[in-house]
Every structure is written in C-alpha cells, then in structure tokens.
Amino acid sequence: MGLSRRDALKVGVAAASVGAMPAIAKEKEVGSEYYCKEIATAVPKKQKERPRVVVVGGGWAGLSFAKELKIQVPHADVILVEQRFEFMSCPMSNLWLVDKVELEYLMHDYLQAARENGYTYFQASATGIDKKRKLLKTSNGSIEYDYLVLAPGIDYDYDLWTHGDKELESRLRNEYPAAFMPGSEHMTLKKKIHNFKGGTFVLTVPRGNYRCLPAPYERACLIADYFKTNGIKGKVLLLDEHEGITIKDHGFSTAFKELYNDYIHYEPNSVIQRIDLDKKIIETEFDEWHFDDAALYPPVRAGRILEIFGLAKDTIYNRKEANIDIFTYEAKGQENKNIFVCGDARPMGFSKSGNTSNTEGKNVAREVAARILGKKHEWESPVTVCISDVSYNPERGIFIHSEYAFNPKTNQFQFATPVTDEVWKGKEGITNAKAVYGWAESMFADMFQGGFTKGYIPEIAKEK
Numbered sequence: 001m002g003l004s005r006r007d008a009l010k011v012g013v014a015a016a017s018v019g020a021m022p023a024i025a026k027e028k029e030v031g032s033e034y035y036c037k038e039i040a041t042a043v044p045k046k047q048k049e050r051p052r053v054v055v056v057g058g059g060w061a062g063l064s065f066a067k068e069l070k071i072q073v074p075h076a077d078v079i080l081v082e083q084r085f086e087f088m089s090c091p092m093s094n095l096w097l098v099d100k101v102e103l104e105y106l107m108h109d110y111l112q113a114a115r116e117n118g119y120t121y122f123q124a125s126a127t128g129i130d131k132k133r134k135l136l137k138t139s140n141g142s143i144e145y146d147y148l149v150l151a152p153g154i155d156y157d158y159d160l161w162t163h164g165d166k167e168l169e170s171r172l173r174n175e176y177p178a179a180f181m182p183g184s185e186h187m188t189l190k191k192k193i194h195n196f197k198g199g200t201f202v203l204t205v206p207r208g209n210y211r212c213l214p215a216p217y218e219r220a221c222l223i224a225d226y227f228k229t230n231g232i233k234g235k236v237l238l239l240d241e242h243e244g245i246t247i248k249d250h251g252f253s254t255a256f257k258e259l260y261n262d263y264i265h266y267e268p269n270s271v272i273q274r275i276d277l278d279k280k281i282i283e284t285e286f287d288e289w290h291f292d293d294a295a296l297y298p299p300v301r302a303g304r305i306l307e308i309f310g311l312a313k314d315t316i317y318n319r320k321e322a323n324i325d326i327f328t329y330e331a332k333g334q335e336n337k338n339i340f341v342c343g344d345a346r347p348m349g350f351s352k353s354g355n356t357s358n359t360e361g362k363n364v365a366r367e368v369a370a371r372i373l374g375k376k377h378e379w380e381s382p383v384t385v386c387i388s389d390v391s392y393n394p395e396r397g398i399f400i401h402s403e404y405a406f407n408p409k410t411n412q413f414q415f416a417t418p419v420t421d422e423v424w425k426g427k428e429g430i431t432n433a434k435a436v437y438g439w440a441e442s443m444f445a446d447m448f449q450g451g452f453t454k455g456y457i458p459e460i461a462k463e464k
C-alpha cells in the first residue's frame with residue numbers, strides 16, 4: 001500500500017524529530033499546515049535567585065549591552081539570542097571592498113564574546129513573544145525572561161520605492177543589494193566593483209535617518225579611488241534623496257571635487273520615483289538616469305520583529321519605529337514593562353552608527369541594572385565617533401565626534417558637542433585615516449574580549 005502525501009509528510013516530520021531535532025515536544029496539524037507547538041531549548045530553566053535578562057540581536061548594541069550588564073550585575077543570567085553564526089562588521093567593510101583589510105578583520109566570534117564575558121550565546125531567530133508568561137519564542141525554543149532587550153538593528157523599507165511591487169523589491173534585493181546589512185550583500189557588491197568594466201555605477205543615499213550617515217559618501221570615494229587606481233573608465237553616480245551631503249559636508253564635497261572630478265557625479269535632491277531594472281533606468285523627480293551596475297540603498301526602518309512583537313509605531317519616513325520612552329528606552333504600555341529597545345532600531349534621531357549603538361547598549365545596561373538592583377539611573381548620552389576614509393591610495397580620512405542633548409523646543413535630540421576634522425589633505429588626513437584602525441580594534445576588543453575597556457576616546461576629543 002502506497003503512502004499518501006499527508007502520511008509522507010508526517011513520516012518526514014517524525015524522522016526529522018528523531019534525528020536533527022530531538023527537542024520537538026509535539027507537532028500539531030492545522031488543516032494542511034504543520035508546525036511545532038513547543039520546542040524545548042537547550043537553555044536551562046530560569047532560577048529564582050538569578051534575574052534573567054534576554055537580549056535579542058548580537059550586533060553593536062546587543063553585544064555591548066550583554067557585556068555591560070554582566071559587569072553591573074554579575075549574578076544576572078544573561079542570554080544573547082542572535083540568528084547569525086558569526087559576527088561580521090559593517091564598519092571597516094568599505095575598506096574591505098577595495099582590498100584594504102582582509103575579511104578576517106571584519107569577522108568575530110560570538111562564543112568567545114560570551115565565554116569571556118560570562119553570558120550565554122544562543123543561536124536562534126526570535127519569532128514571537130508571550131508577554132503575560134514573559135516568554136520569548138525563538139526558532140530553537142522558548143526562553144523565560146525577567147527583562148527583555150531588543151537590539152535587532154534595521155530592515156530595509158523598499159516600499160517607499162516600489163509601492164508594493166514585490167517582484168521589483170525581490171529583484172532589487174537580489175540583483176542590486178544595498179550592502180548595508182552584513183553578509184552576502186557585501187560579497188556581491190565586492191564582486192560587482194572588481195568585475196566592473198566601465199560606465200556608470202549608481203549608489204544611493206536614502207531619505208530619512210538611515211544607517212551610517214557618512215558610509216554612502218565614503219563608499220563613493222573608495223569605489224572612485226578603485227576605478228582611478230585600476231584605470232577603469234567608470235564613474236560613480238551618487239543619487240542623494242537629501243538636499244545635500246548629510247554629514248562631514250566640507251570633507252566629502254572637497255574630496256569629490258579635488259580627488260574625483262572625473263570619477264564621481266554627485267546629485268542631491270534625487271528622490272527616487274521609479275526604477276526600471278530591464279532598461280536600467282532610475283527616474284527621479286527631475287531626471288532620468290541610465291546605469292550599468294549599482295548597489296541601491298533604500299530607506300530603512302526598525303527591525304521587523306518590533307512590529308511583530310507589538311512594539312512599533314508609525315513615523316513619517318522610517319515608518320515602523322520602536323515605540324519607547326526616549327530617555328529610559330523602555331517600551332510604552334503596561335503590558336510591555338521591562339522590555340527595552342536599543343541600537344539602530346531606536347526612533348531617536350541619533351546617528352545610526354556602531355559607536356552610538358555600543359555606547360547606548362552600555363547606557364541601557366546600566367538602566368536595566370539599576371532596576372534590578374533597586375537603584376535610579378540618570379539618562380546618559382550615547383557617543384558618536386565616526387572616521388571615514390576619502391581615499392585608500394593613499395589613505396586619508398575625516399572625522400566627527402559628538403554627544404547629544406535633548407532640545408525641549410523641538411522635542412528632539414541634537415548634536416551637543418560636535419568636534420569635526422574634515423581636513424583630508426596633508427598629514428592631518430593621514431593621521432585621521434590611521435585612527436580608524438585604532439578605533440575599530442578597540443571597539444572589537446570592547447565587544448568580544450573580556451575585562452573592562454573604555455571603548456575609543458580619540459585624541460581630538462581628549463584635547464577639547
């Protein structure tokens with residue numbers, strides 16, 4: 001007697017549960033769908049005397065949070081839930097695109113970070129939440145928590161370009177990835193740059209507060225330098241949806257003019273209206289641009305799980321942002337007590353940068369620690385430090401460092417202590433470019449090694 005498709009499916013599920021996933025408690029059938037009711041995780045049961053803090057997202061914010069919380073509350077049971085198997089840094093990746101650093105320089109070990117700092121790394125995707133039972137659901141089972149911190153970073157918001165055309169979105173993601181989320185997108189972009197035969201290479205700067213303000217301008221400079229160095233007859237067309245360069249304007253605009261007059265065409269006010277991938281045309285309000293290849297960076301929004309978990313609100317551009325108290329980072333609503341959001345997923349207008357997320361992760365850890373220990377914590381400003389290279393041959397850089405202050409008139413945070421060095425010419429530019437390695441290495445040490453580190457304090461900030 002032959003097996004029906006339904007029987008075969010059941011056998012398949014049972015076989016899988018015997019082999020790869022012995023932890024499946026029960027599979028349930030609903031109509032034609034199969035799903036696991038509950039998966040037992042490898043995480044031990046929560047102990048009463050140890051507050052359990054679960055953090056979702058092992059990026060710059062989540063890693064910094066987990067380490068700092070263990071420093072502040074050594075008896076806390078901290079679990080870092082991260083979907084990736086290893087860490088890849090976006091900062092410094094522009095230099096990797098042009099072979100200035102090895103891939104190894106960007107890659108780091110979650111297990112080392114967890115071992116050396118006394119917390120648990122749990123590889124899984126967070127998929128749901130039971131707020132009443134304080135249970136985080138993940139692809140590898142549910143985890144009980146006392147405090148939950150979400151640091152999922154960003155997701156792309158293609159809808160502002162594609163207006164619901166999912167076929168176009170899928171093609172954009174696959175054929176012209178932005179490379180603003182680490183991994184395959186970066187690998188694809190590197191191949192595109194290295195295989196480029198000449199013509200127009202389009203990069204975009206999306207509207208709103210996007211991840212890493214200077215990165216698209218830095219990337220334009222480094223790709224242009226690559227074309228120049230390798231004798232490629234190519235031009236970078238940088239379509240900016242803003243009115244002008246959003247940060248370190250003087251440094252970037254002088255570099256565009258003086259170093260890359262023949263290699264970069266910068267076009268502000270280029271809000272994208274239509275993209276035709278077959279004809280390779282991008283239409284903006286005033287122009288029609290033809291291109292040969294591209295890496296198209298769309299607007300961004302907070303990581304999608306915030307919406308799934310009922311923790312998001314609508315905003316103008318970044319349409320789904322975290323609905324949190326902007327001083328304590330705690331999610332709004334009684335049912336969301338003891339749930340926090342930090343890092344690039346925050347709604348505040350801070351620069352969406354690694355340094356900002358690293359310092360903010362620590363600030364939020366001190367907020368959660370204070371609650372655990374029954375103390376009070378005063379708001380602390382995150383710190384933005386950002387060094388961008390305008391060329392790699394030779395290496396020349398520009399720089400910004402700032403904290404933030406709340407302006408009650410505008411109801412917004414703004415730069416409070418900006419110190420910039422936008423001189424990329426001569427010795428100063430070379431010193432700035434060297435500093436980027438010191439910055440990156442001290443940040444990696446801060447996140448992945450044990451022991452107390454202060455993060456990076458640049459000379460120029462110490463002087464002022």
Ligand SMILES: Cc1cc2nc3c(=O)[nH]c(=O)nc-3n(C[C@H](O)[C@H](O)[C@H](O)COP(=O)(O)OP(=O)(O)OC[C@H]3O[C@@H](n4cnc5c(N)ncnc54)[C@H](O)[C@@H]3O)c2cc1C
Binds near residue numbers: 125
């Ligand atoms: C090209 C480029 C250059 C940059 N250069 C700089 C620079 O020079 N200096 C600087 O300060 N910043 C820089 N940045 C910005 C910096 O990378 C980000 O601001 C920083 O990564 C934000 O940290 P985060 O922790 O909020 O998010 P992320 O680092 O993105 O971490 C979020 C993590 O959450 C995980 N996650 C998401 N959803 C789930 C889920 N459901 N379950 C489990 N895990 C989940 C993701 O896998 C990810 O690991 C750059 C960015 C880019 C793209």
